[in-house]
Amino acid sequence: MTIKKVLIAILFTLSMLIMVGIAWLMANPLPPIYPYGPATRITANDHVTLRAFGDVKGVHRYHIESKDVNSFYIKALLHYEDRWFYYHYGVNPFSLFRAAGQWIIHGKIISGGSTLTMQVARLIDPHDRTITGKLHQIARSVQLEWYYSKDEILDFYLNLAPFGGNIEGVAAASIKYFGKHPKLLNKNEAALLVVLPQQPSRYRPDRYKDKAKAMRNKVLARLKGGSLINTVQLDLLVDEPIRLFTHDQPPLAPLLSRYLKSQHPKNHTITTTIDFELQSRLNTLMKRIGSQLPRKASAAAVIVQNRSAEIIAYQGSVNFSDLSRFAHVDMARAIRSPGSTLKPFIYGQALDMGLIHSKSLLSDLPSNFNGYKPQNLNGYFSGPVTAEQALQKSLNVPAIQLLNRITPQRFEDKLATANIHLSHQDANLAVGLGGTGTNLMTLAKLYRALASRGEVTTLRTLKIDKVQLPLGNQLDPATSAILSPESSWILFQMLSSQSAPDRVIPSTRRKIAWKTGTSYGYRDFWSVGVSPDYTVAIWVGRPDASPMLGYLGATQAAPIMFDAFDLLPEDQSTLAKPAAVHQTLICWPSGRALAQVPHRDCKEQHLALTINGMTPPSMDLYGNFTLSSQWPIKLAQWLVSEKAMQPSMLLNQASTPATITSLKSGQHYYRSQVDILPLTSSSIQKIQWFINHKPITNPQLHLNNYLGETVVSACINTDCDKQTIFIHP
Incomplete structure (x- = not known):
């Protein structure tokens, strides 16, 4: 009977304890593992750090998993801190009894008896060093073991353990103190990082090197006892001094990193598509450029690998440390007037609509498009020009002549199919000359299409994140055809046949289709170039939009663009000519193929690139096809008034024999x-x-x-x- 009562009492007590435990757990759910949010590390495509951001409290940690840490460090940590980690359920009773005995004997706490799980519990839910606090810690440890696996708890410790100052986690400590990834730690470095979290403020090697060395050697001695190192290794290791990494790497692609952090605030690690070495060289180039720019001027650059649509280098300002140049303003994403940089896509749409071929006759002369009177930057007009010449010289009237025929609304609707939206209120002709807003990223995205069969693809900046799921839809970028393969290839040939500005011989010979732009008021200077493998986009100007008189996109931005191309490896691809593109002899002024034009109507011959052999007739100034083989009326009038040509010289006359008027036979x-x-x-x-x-x-x-x-x-x-x-x- 007595035994029965004892059993009942024990069961009752256990039941009560279980109920109390359940009630406590319900009233005290586990706090978040990272209560102040993640400390985010932005890395290049090879996982080298570009820039790191602390959490809300300013604490820096580089999130890592145990499989990515040096195996000796893991073994040493478990042997020194919690050798029964994989066998207990959050609490090691033998360690607690030993700690309690030491407390009773010495009258003070000698060791806490904490397991790694208990240390994680204290890190996520700090408590007083009292018996009540210890019980609270034990309860939290049991919770952790209930909800998480051993490997997850070990990872929590690896990322939360304090290492001095605002550094938490073995990865951040390894990089700060030794300048290396924790996978590359040697035995001495691993031993120091094992003991440092016990009292990080007292053992910091950058402040107390002797204390740090003594504690490191203490760990090494215990590791010898655990057969992790032998006597010979111990004797060699304890004599080694502590060698610290003292060079601070300035952030690379800092403005891109800031943008990605803002877009993905819950991610511990964001791995970008940036090529670390290329980014370093671009950063050096831009700093050199910055020293040559006027006061308050900045520059931005974006480099894209065409095949993958990945951004492999990104510079949002000329020098992130130069605050006098508004260094923290990301000009790669700032909305600015694009100047003439949209013109190639006007010509591309005109090619696809069958309005022109590469040598179509266009009119560069004073004009009035319902009140809109475009002027050239130099104030002069060229009269009759080929489409290719007009684009290469960036003449304004021919571009508006084509846009007027296409219509601004149709032009913008085509851009919208590729999710490209310009910044202005209503579709109008001024868009063709920069009367709108866009940014460097959009222009890089557009120009890449010239080497990608006319396809516009969402540019990628992200690889797979190691902690979270893939970020957004970056792994499957949307693609839209904005030009045909034929028109994009023809545009590439037109833009790549112009000579580069005066500069030294490039390090790598490559074919580059390029275009510059200068915004109204000399506020923005652009140059965008595309080779078969790469696209480079450059902006130069003042972030506060004040003018830089005397500068042009061709003289300011284009040299930087070509210098950026020199940083890139040799192109491996070539652009195959589409089967539908033909070379066709055409005649001026009609614009038609030589084979379609009577001999007397062919004033000039040109070898044109055509699509399917189509040779549309020449257009008049306002975009209407001419019905005769004569010069367009407005163009003929300009030639008579400006070039002093006789009207009869502009007429196509039959080649009848001339009559000699000064002599007669028989005289x-x-x-x-x-x-x-x-x-x-x-x-x-x-x-x-x-x-x-x-x-x-x-x-x-x-x-x-x-x-x-x-x-x-x-x-x-x-x-x-x-x-x-x-x-x-």
């Missing part, structure tokens, strides 16, 4: 009476004169050179008028 002339006879004809076209079937350069007949029957001929092409005269002494 007789005497040298004693006449020295020179002028030769004239009825034609206004260019005449080739012959005397006795031999050509002469001046339309004059010198009688002293001839005697007897003399034949004078006036020819237009192969059609001639002949007169036979007689010359006497």
Whole structure:
């Protein structure tokens, strides 16, 4: 009966304890592991740190898993701190009894008897060093073991353990003190980091090197006892001094890092597509450029690998440490006027719509498009130009001539299919000359299409994050065709056939299609170039939008763009010509193929790049196809007024024989009476004169050179008028 009562009492007590435990657990759920949010590390594509951000309290930690830490460190940590870690349920009763005995014997706490789980519990939920606090810690440890696996708890310790100052976690400590990834720790470094969390403020090696060395050696001695090192190794290791890493690496791609941190605030690690070595070289280049810029001026650069659409280098300001240049303003994402940089895509749409080929006749002359009067930057007009010349010279009127025919709304709708939206209120012609807003990232995205068969793809900046799921939809970027493969290839040829600005010989010869832009008021200077493998976009200007008079995109941004290309390896790809692109001889002024134009209508011949052999007729100034083979009316009027051409010279006339008007067959002339006879004809076209079937350069007949029957001929092409005269002494 007594035994029965005892059993009942024990069961009752256990039940009560379980109920109390359940009630406590319900009333005291586990606090968040990272109560002040993650400390985020932004890395390059090879996991080298670009920039690190502390948590809300300013604590820095680099999130890591045990499999990515040196195995000797893990073994040493478990042997020194909690060798029964994988066998207990959060609490090691033998360690607690030993700690209690030491407390009773010595009257003070000698060791806490804490397991790694208990240390994690104290880190996420600090408590007083009292019996009540210890019980609270034990309860939290049991909670941790209930909710998480042993490996997860070990990872929590690796990331939360204090290492002095605002450094938490073995990864941040390894990089701060030794300048290396924790996978690369040697035995001495690992031993020091094992003991440092016990009293980080007292053992910090950067402040108390002797104390740190003594504690390191204490750990090494215990590791020898655990057979993790032998006697020979111990003797060698304890004599080694502590060697610290003292070079602070300035942040790379700091503004991109800041942007990604703001977009993904819950991630511990964000791995980017940035190439660390390339980013370092670009950073050096931009700092050098910064020293040459005017006061308050900055610059930005974006480099894209075309095949993957990955951003492999990103510089949001010219020098992140130069606050006088508004260094913390990210000009790669700032909305600014793009100047002439949108023009290639106007020409591309015109090619796809069958409005032009590469040598179509366009009009660069004073014009008025319903009140909009575009001017060229130099104030001059060129008159008749090919589409290729107009684009290369960045002439404004031809671009508006095409945009007026396409219509601004249709142009913008096509951009919108690739999720590219310009910043202005209503679609208008001024958009073609920079009367809108966009940014460097968008231009890099657009120009990449010229080497990607006309396809615009969302640019990638992120790899897979090691802690969270893949960030956003970055692994499957959206792709839209903004140009046809044919028009994009033709644009590439048009833009790559122009010469680069004066500069030293490039380190790598490559074919680059490039375009510059200068915004209204000389506030923004752009240059964007694309090779088969890479796209480079450059902006220069003042972030406060004050003007930089005397500068141009061609003189300020283009040299930087070509210097950035010099940082890149040699292109491995070539752009294959689409089968539908043909070279076709065309005629001016009609713009049609030579085979389609009567001989008399072909004033000039040009070798054009066409799509499917299409040769649309020339357009007048306002975008309408001309119905005749004559020069467009406005262009003809300009040629007469500005180039002093006779109206009859602009007409396409049949090649009929010219009539010689100064001589008649059968006439007789005497040298004693006449020295020179002028030769004239009825034609206004260019005449080739012959005397006795031999050509002469001046339309004059010198009688002293001839005697007897003399034949004078006036020819237009192969059609001639002949007169036979007689010359006497």
